[in-house]
Amino acid sequence: MKRKWERDLGLQGRMIFTMFLLAAVYLFFLAFLSYNGTPPVFMMLFVGSFMAIQYFYSDRLVLWSTGAQIVSENEAPQLHGIITRLCAIADLPKPKVAIVRTQVPNAFATGRNQNNAVVAVTTGILDKLSPAELEAVLAHELTHVKNRDMAVMTIASFISTLAFYFVRNIIYFGGMGGDRRKDGGGILLVWLVSLAVWVVSFLLTRALSRYREYAADRGAAVITGQPSNLASALMKISGVMSRVPSEDLRSVEGMNAFFIIPAISGSSIMDVFSTHPSVEKRIAKLEKMQQDLG
């Protein structure tokens, strides 16, 4: 593995490709809607204002919806300390730091660019992880900021949300421009196209989302130089760590527990729909990085 920070061409290529495809389906979608009678001015205003709100307020929206509280350096000196150090290594302006009061172990980064980013962690993750593991998780989130993949995700997921909105409320929108076309077939067609746009954009954002998680894992490994710390953090968060038994081998030997082969979850069709790759796959990749470092 290269120790140097490099542009992640794979991620950038995918980001551009996703944006391009999304723009194409998006334009097609708009053209179709206007052809079917929705006033174009109304469409543009509606879409434009929503995108602007999404773009400029995404960080605040996310913080508001998750109940995250921005914390000062005095309130969380250790957390601030780790982030300051990681930002210096990754050559990033220091983001705002927020804490969510919940026992669910999690962390996320949001914001439209490197200067307006927020990194948030839950109290659950602070309790559960060791300092080295927490550092690895924060490095992962900072890599999202560094790779600027949040803005793309924000816009990309907005389009899919918009299409979903159309799918749900198509009767209302159909009625708005129903002067030229009175037939119900047009509305049904709009609905079908919206549905197709929604499905395609949904799958595209999911694919990009999973790729950017791997990219952030790689970034965390480069920043901390210790891929295994992120692997062990992921194991703790996902509960893999708790599968390591604590009862003595000699006491279970009598029950033949030694020979039982429990099945570990395999892959499934649901993989396609999840935003994050499976923990097993991420850990396997991190372990590979650890081996390459050694």
Place this chain on the structure above:
Amino acid sequence: MGLRDFVDAILGKSTLPKAKSEKLFAMSTASITLESNLGLKPSGSAGICFKPIGASAYESARKEIQELLEYSSKETETEFRLEKDEFNFLWAIFKDPDFEDLVANIHLVSETLEEHGFGGQLLCAIYRFDSEPEAGNSSRGKAVYWIYNFKQGTYYPFVPLSGKQRDNPFEFKLRAEMEREMPIEENVEKWYPLWGIPF
């Protein structure tokens, strides 16, 4: 599960799996990587843990092993002792500064036990390594055990901490580092600890 295991299960029979000791030797080369890449020094101690069946078998096994050990340790000048633990498992514990001799003794003893029909009772072989004390920490380094499971023919790491806790992050790191060099137990649900290892 093979057909035979299936039939056994239906008829209520159960047989102990045969011991697999051929992968034991993976430790000889792995120890070099452990020391150079991870700073883990071989402690010069290793042991085999097995369960004798019945009191008479226990005594005969003990005698046989005693003789065997006396014979094999003469050649390599390996110190040994036999110990019984709270679970009534018997331990053969070796001390030798030469790591190759330790591996050779462990292998010889396990082979002999198998030849005498004790293969099914072989629980595990354990090698102890010591980590270097961490910077700023004056206490001595941690004991790092590699446990060889004879039933699976695989190794797994065991790093005990005080109060029956174990250092899982370090164990996972050891797995990541050593996966390519040794047969490591893939299923972490089989990474059973052994508390109070007597060396």
